[in-house]
Amino acid sequence: MTMGRAHVSTHEPVGGRYRLVEVVHRETNRVCWYADDVRSGRPCLVTQTGLPEGEPGDTARRVLSRILRTAESVGRLAPGRVATVVDAVDESGSLWTVMAWIDGVPLGRLLAEQGTFNYVRAARIGLELLDVLDAAHAEGITHGELSPGQVFVRDTGPVVVTGYGLVGATLAPRLTAPSYASPEQARDERIGPAADLWALGALLYTMVEGRPPFRERGRLEATLRGVDRLPLRSPVRAGPLGQVVLGLLRKDSRERLTRQVVRDALTRVLSEEPGAGAAAVPRPRLRGLGFAAVRYxxxxxxxxxxxxxxxxxxxxxxxxxxxxxxxxxxxxxxxxAPPAAPPAAT
Incomplete structure (x- = not known):
């Protein structure tokens, strides 16, 4: 199944309201923008996701409703750790998800600019992601689209996750970043929490190795086939995270590590080297003096x-x-007080 190619003008506000200002990060079939809400004058984030060609006419409405409902549900379970979705628009052959401003940088952009992370920093981010996944999985909610572009890293505070509500809303097994799809997604099988654990393993792998465990192969079908069939190259920079990564990236979902085992392993890494993973996150570079974030x-x-x-x-x-x-x-x-006078001589 191929994705539609939408042509977008940055001159006309999306939905007549959200003016696109600058691309934050690009992934396969997904673009994240800094944007300006022209009604409120406040900054926001807008993600553009292409819909597969040949989808039923009611797909967009279904996806919009699912995104708003799921993001709200997970946001209540993990306050401050899931992006607040304020609007969703179907326009120009794409789904546009509008989120409240996040004072952070996408993990994918950080990796593109900084290269690899040391394994302690990767463990810290992984543990913060696991907190969100735990909360969602406890309520039966699977993300299914987790990737470096869906994780915002902040200078202070835990990471923020975006993208809830996309999976399962279309006929495509995966809408964005297919190199982070699980093997069961690649086979177009029904997925559950184990798919998110695979994606967590793939993110840990990418953070320490500087590349995903399975690379993009141009066409969606070719990338998914590689995820399903090609052998995994063992990480060489993961240090004590190596066994965790390999345990998460098992092709058979029944053999993957449990969330508790992963949590214990990541916690152990942080307790042994608590300060080694700290690193400043660059502030978002906003262009244009008229940009709402600057004014705000x-x-x-x-x-x-x-x-x-x-x-x-x-x-x-x-x-x-x-x-x-x-x-x-x-x-x-x-x-x-003045010094006391010496006693009188007798």
Missing amino acids: AGREWSRRTVVLGTTLAVVTLAVAVLVATQGLPGGGTSTA
Whole structure:
């Protein structure tokens, strides 16, 4: 099944409301944009996903409803760790998912700019992802589209996951990033939580090796066939994560590690080297002085500046009063008691 090729104009707002400003990250059949909500004047994130050709006419409506419903459900289970979906639009042959602004950078973009991560940093991100998957799987919700573009890494706080609600809404076994599909997805079989654990293993592999365990092969069908049939090359930079990665990337879903075993292993890596994985995340590079994020951040900074300026003014006035009444240390006036007079001679 092939995906439709949508032609998008960045001059016309999506849905008449969301002005596309800059591409954040690209994956197969998925593009994430920084955008400007022209009604509210606030920044947002918009993802464009192409629909497979030949889908029934009601597919878009079904997907839009599923995305909104699933994202809301998982968001309640993992507050602050799942992107808040505020709107979904069917336009120009694509699904457009509109999310509240995330102050972070897609994992895929970080890897493209920084190369590999050390295994401790990878373990920390993996553990944060596992928290979200645990919450969703406990309610019977499978992500099914997990990839580096669906994970936003923040400078402070845990990662944020996007993309809930896409899987199972169309006839395609996988809509985006097929190199992160599980073998059962590649065979177009029914999937469950084990598919997300495979994707977690693939993400850990990518973070330490700098490439996915199975590469893109141009056509969707060829990539999925490679995932299903080709042997896995063992990671060489994973360190103590090696056995975890291999245990997650088992072709037979029944043989994959359980979530608890994975959690214990990742926790052990972090406890042995707690500070080795810390790394600053670059701030999003926003182009154009008119971009809403800059204006929005500017308004927030202005408010902080007023408060800070007022506080400094009060402190300065207090110091001035103190100097006027008591003098500075080392000057002619002192509040210290004078030394006691020596006793009179007898």
